[in-house]
Amino acid sequence: xxxxxxxxxxxxxxxxxxxxxxxxxxxxxxxxxxxxxxxxxxxxxxxxxxxxxxxxxxxxxxxxxxxxxxxxxxxxxxxxxxxxxxxxxxxxxxxxxxxxxxxxxxxxxxxxxxxxxxxxxxxxxxxxxxxxxxxxxxxxxxxxxxxxxxxxxxxxxxxxxxxxxxxxxxxxxxxxxxxxxxxxxxxxxxxxxxxxxxxxxxxxxxxxxxxxxxxxxxxxxxxxxxxxxxxxxxxxxxxxxxxxxxxxxxxxxxxxxxxxxxxxxxxxxxxxxxxxxxxxxxxxxxxxxxxxxxxxxxxxxxxxxxxxxxxxxxxxxxxxxxxxxxxxxxxxxxxxxxxxxxxxxxxxxxxxxxxxxxxx
Numbered sequence: 013x014x015x016x017x018x019x020x021x022x023x024x025x026x027x028x029x030x031x032x033x034x035x036x037x038x039x040x041x042x043x044x045x046x047x048x049x050x051x052x053x054x055x056x057x058x059x060x061x062x063x064x065x066x067x068x069x070x071x072x073x074x075x076x077x078x079x080x081x082x083x084x085x086x087x088x089x090x091x092x093x094x095x096x097x098x099x100x101x102x103x104x105x106x107x108x109x110x111x112x113x114x115x116x117x118x119x120x121x122x123x124x125x126x127x128x129x130x131x132x133x134x135x136x137x138x139x140x141x142x143x144x145x146x147x148x149x150x151x152x153x154x155x156x157x158x159x160x161x162x163x164x165x166x167x168x169x170x171x172x173x174x175x176x177x178x179x180x181x182x183x184x185x186x187x188x189x190x191x192x193x194x195x196x197x198x199x200x201x202x203x204x205x206x207x208x209x210x211x212x213x214x215x216x217x218x219x220x221x222x223x224x225x226x227x228x229x230x231x232x233x234x235x236x237x238x239x240x241x242x243x244x245x246x247x248x249x250x251x252x253x254x255x256x257x258x259x260x261x262x263x264x265x266x267x268x269x270x271x272x273x274x275x276x277x278x279x280x281x282x283x284x285x286x287x288x289x290x291x292x293x294x295x296x297x298x299x300x301x302x303x304x305x306x307x308x309x310x311x312x313x314x315x316x317x318x319x320x321x322x323x324x325x326x327x328x329x330x331x332x333x334x335x336x337x338x339x340x341x342x343x344x345x346x347x348x349x350x351x352x353x354x355x356x357x358x359x360x361x362x363x364x365x366x367x368x369x370x371x372x
Contacts, residue, residue, distance in 0.1 A: 023248040023325070024051060026342050028349040030248075051249055053173045054104035054234055055164070067171060069164040071101035076157035081355065083199050083287060086210050087126050090158055091133025093215070097236060098160030099141055100217040100290035104234045106172045106226030107164030109141070109219065114148035115159040122156070130158065141219055172225070172232035174249050177295035179323045181230050183254055184315040185291050186218045189239040190268030190282030192289045197277055200359055208271045215289035224311045225294050228304040232294040237345075239263075239283040242293045243327055244341035253326040255336075256319040258372070263316055265289075280329075280371040281362075284344060295321055331372045339369050 024030045030051060037050050047057035047067060055071035075084070075094045084090050094114065102109050114134065118127065138144055191213055198208040218234075225232065231250065233242045243254050260269065260279035268282045296304050308315055319330070326338045343350075344365050351357040 023251070027245075027248070028346045048173065051245075052175055054101040054232075055107060055162075057105065057166070057171060065169075066165045066167055069102055069105050069107035069166050069171075070161070071098060072159065072161040073098040073101065074157050074159040076155070078287065079156050079158075081199070083196055084210070087129035088133040088136075089210055089213065090156075091130040091135075092137045093133075093213075094130075094158040094160050095134050095137035095141070095143075095145075096215050096217045096290055098162045099143065099219065100215075100234045100236060102162055102164040103217045103219045103222035103290070104172065104232050104292055105164075105166055106170050106222050106232075107166035108223065109143045109162060109164040111144050111146040112138075112160050112162035113146050114161075115151065116148070117151040117153040117155075117157045117159075119154060119156060120152050141217060166226075170226040172222070172229050172294070174231055174233050174246055177231040177246065177250050177252060177321050178297065179252060179321055181295040181297050181321040182301060183243075183256070183293065183295050183318040183320060185235070185239065185263065185293050185318055186221045186225075186313065186315055187291050188263060188265040188268075188316065189235055189289065189291055190264040191215065192287040193238060193282045193285030194265070194268035194271045196285055196287035197275075197281065198271060200355055201275065203275065207274060208267070212267055213289075217290050218292050220311065221308075221313050221315075222292055224307055224313075225292065225304075225315075227307065228296050228300045229294040230297055232292055235288040235291045235293055238286045238288040239291075239293065240327065240339070240341055241286055241288070241345055244345065246293065246295075247325055247327055250321075251325055253322045253324050253328065254319055255322050255328045255330055257317075258329045258331050263318060278366060278371065280366065280369075284339075284341075284366070285362075286345065286348070293318075329371065333372060335372065337369060337371060339371075 045059040055069040058068040060068050078084050098112055194208050195213045233246055235242050247253055264279055264282045272279050329337045347358055347361055
């Protein structure tokens with residue numbers, strides 16, 4: 013292991029989730045036909061025998077914590093997010109989906125009305141994306157969890173990874189962030205549903221955008237764990253930093269900003285919280301910017317420029333006032349584990365971290 017690899021490993025290991033993944037992965041022999049290394053891509057990439065031009069992209073995602081914590085109360089939301097969360101990983105590598113399989117684990121007390129609503133959410137999400145559920149598995153368990161496993165194909169010369177960005181690349185997001193954190197904030201604060209109705213949280217996996225982006229992007233990751241978390245992960249795995257132009261009105265979902273104004277919640281919380289949506293954060297080299305902007309416009313989507321990749325591995329927030337703040341995401345990304353799931357402590361310490369940052 014060279015010094016750069018060792019430094020990257022150390023930086024990645026500072027994040028509890030990365031360390032947990034690695035503690036499992038060290039027991040498994042590496043598949044000789046796997047292309048990516050651990051943490052390098054949102055979906056796993058596998059060589060296909062006899063296919064010189066494409067990789068098989070595979071991903072799996074489970075919705076459980078969000079239900080147990082009370083973020084999702086509507087079974088339709090549970091089904092919708094199961095599909096979108098899974099397929100979003102395919103979008104982040106630029107893959108074209110083949111389909112997905114699901115596994116449902118439900119308590120024996122759940123009735124047919126509940127399961128029908130979950131299934132409708134799944135089917136409507138599939139219809140929105142133009143994909144299909146191919147099959148799956150059903151289980152009866154003490155607590156609910158819903159799992160999706162998706163498969164897709166991606167051209168080798170257009171596959172996107174989390175690695176690859178360079179100093180000077182521009183940083184973009186496919187759309188405003190914050191709707192996921194708005195829902196989480198409303199739930200954790202015990203606010204009435206009308207403050208941020210759950211039906212407003214219908215995130216969409218950016219499949220079409222991902223396939224357009226893949227021709228130009230030097231790195232890419234989805235925002236399933238929040239915007240700042242995605243930027244922090246990209247920073248660690250690339251050994252580079254980001255300077256982000258913090259215009260909250262531009263980068264945060266207007267519905268989330270409405271909640272912030274109604275509840276005196278700081279806008280930065282909508283980017284820093286760990287319950288995201290499924291936008292794509294990606295980088296584009298200067299040499300490809302014009303052609304990328306033209307392609308995005310022709311496809312009917314308007315990516316939001318967030319800032320630039322910089323040499324020093326820090327996440328710097330630049331405010332309209334001219335003030336710049338370097339934020340350390342380690343305490344926040346590890347907070348759920350540190351408080352052992354105690355959400356009252358989580359909220360208290362989340363606020364304390366924000367006060368330490370002194371953000372505008």
